[in-house]
Amino acid sequence: MLSTDDKKRLLQEMLFARRFEEACYQGAQERKIGGFVHLYPGQEACAHGVFKAARPGRDYAITGYRDHIHAILCGADPKEVMAELFGKETGSSKGRGGSMHIFDVEHRFMGGYSLVGGPFPLATGIAKGIQLKGDDDISICFLGDASNNQGTFHESLNMASIWKLPVLYICENNLYGIGTRIDRSTSELDQYKRAAVYNIPSAQADGQDVETVYEAAKIAVDHVRSGKGPYFLELMTYRYRGHSMSDSNAYRDDKEEAEWAKRDPIKILRDRLIEAGDYSMNEYKALDKKLIAEIDDDIVKFAEESPEPDVADLEKYVLADNDPYVRGSMN
Amino acid sequence: MANLMYWEAIRRAHDEEMANDPLVIAMGEDIGVVGGTYKATQGLYEKYGPERVMDTPISENSYTGLGIGASFIGVRPIIEIMSVNFAWLALDQIFNSAAKVRYMSGGQLTAPVVIRSPGGTAHQLGAQHSARMEKVFMGIAGLRVVTPSSPKQAYGLLKSAVRCNDPVFINEHELMYNLKGEVPDEEFFHPLEGSDVAREGSDITLFGYNISVRWSLQAADILSKQHGIECEVIDLYSLSPLDREGIKRSVSKTHKAIIVEEAEAMVGVGSEVMAIINEECFFELDAPPVRVSAAHVPIPFNHKLEQAAVPDAKDVVNAVLATLGKS
């Protein structure tokens, strides 16, 4: 069970995530941020609930291109994440990666990847490494519903199951893969059932209620950490904005969007706290104001004022520097 | 003569071929209801229905394989792979099935599929969305590779690719879909093999393909106006097979060659063209051929690094001046 303090903290973090992503939207609109930008509003309870149940910064995490918030929850500095979106040398990936490729290996955020389904085997391999080392860490793989139609989903889950690897697959089911609704691309709508055929314990939970996510994730994390092998958790959720900046969402109807807006993860938690008498609307408004100011004055400013990479460094990071085995200098 | 955008030309070719033959189908991610990421199939779902305009799951290797299988018994699929970077996932079926069945069945079976996909570096799409893969496709026997540099070619090459009995890979470009150009009103089929003289000149030959034809033409213009240098620009719209005769003809005329490619030099179009020059007309050369290519790096996100990684018209101008000893 989450304490009142836990809940307040989660509310603050989710609201921060929402405002952070809106600042990214703004930056992209103003063309200060280039390339594809995939935003998280609507889905906040998923990552927040899961990381609350795990050990962010120690457990390994990996995801797709919708990766800013996952990185921050692992411990990445939001300033560095924002600077990465701006393509700056101070960014998490030194401006080489961009929005879709945030990396913070120190905090065991193993990266955002932009090929759908690519992270499944990588997460599974990280779990193999954990198993070999005998650590009690786990590997957490966050991906979308439509990714499960890649061969890598089936192939990876099968291997994770036969080798009992400590990997937790989180499916953030937002019902769409870009403009294609799940019922037009996928024969089994319940994703947790697809994992079950690989003899992997799996469950489905409401991804809009962070407490529900936390409870479901706790069971999942405990299972994986105890050495019983992989687990698959499906979280039912919805993204508010288009798939990426260039997507207008024209394929979704307003009624559906309005229905989901009623189940906003931040509102659900806030109203619950207020109803219990633990929180007030005034506190919430003050918090919101503070977060917006912090993001503008601190985070975006840092990104804007940071230097760009030096063009002379174009070929840096292609291969290892001074590897002794390259020239035979190890003898 | 209509002035069409590159995507409109591709759309028109789809529409005509689908109207002509009920076994021509279109497949790919978000090509139906959404009408295609670059609109190349806009309106076709409404016109031909979901059986012939198929929104596929994100399963590149298998839907490509499915299209190849259907082509074994007479279907003519036009498969759109949203970005060439995702075509890596379908290489198994393209290389091991489509490119080889004719040969390994002793000519009994063929895979007349068309696979279209945009490659190239657009604007800050990052390392995993900026691949230029033509070099990979052109190295595989049994596959034709064409790459349109204009709306007219985009239309005519797709038309021919659909009718041709070989598998054809069409390398498009994300930055070219909104480019305008003349396309004849009457139906026409662009030859899949050969090359075009995009501009006549006598001082030096610039070999380009796809977007690098445009850089070459821009450079030729600058060089003519500012330096009185007349470049011949050869458009290598067929990358496999390469037009040995066309390459030889132009080098024998200008005696100097520069190959302009968006990809890294290593194992690329430029190295192939240089080898052909070497084999066909080495003694015609007055200067060593030069490649203008990308840096050998994954494409960086930062826009300055990205620009530094990929060549442009300015780099072509500089290479010409250097080759002619004028820099």
Ligand SMILES: Cc1ncc(C[n+]2csc(CCOP(=O)(O)OP(=O)(O)O)c2C)c(N)n1
């Ligand atoms: C291999 C590959 N194929 C296609 C794409 C294009 N693409 C990017 S995201 C996406 C949809 C993925 O949907 P889902 O897995 O549900 O994640 P969501 O974006 O909804 O979070 C597609 C088709 C890609 N990036 N990689």
Ligand SMILES: [Mg+2]
């Ligand atoms: Mg989805």
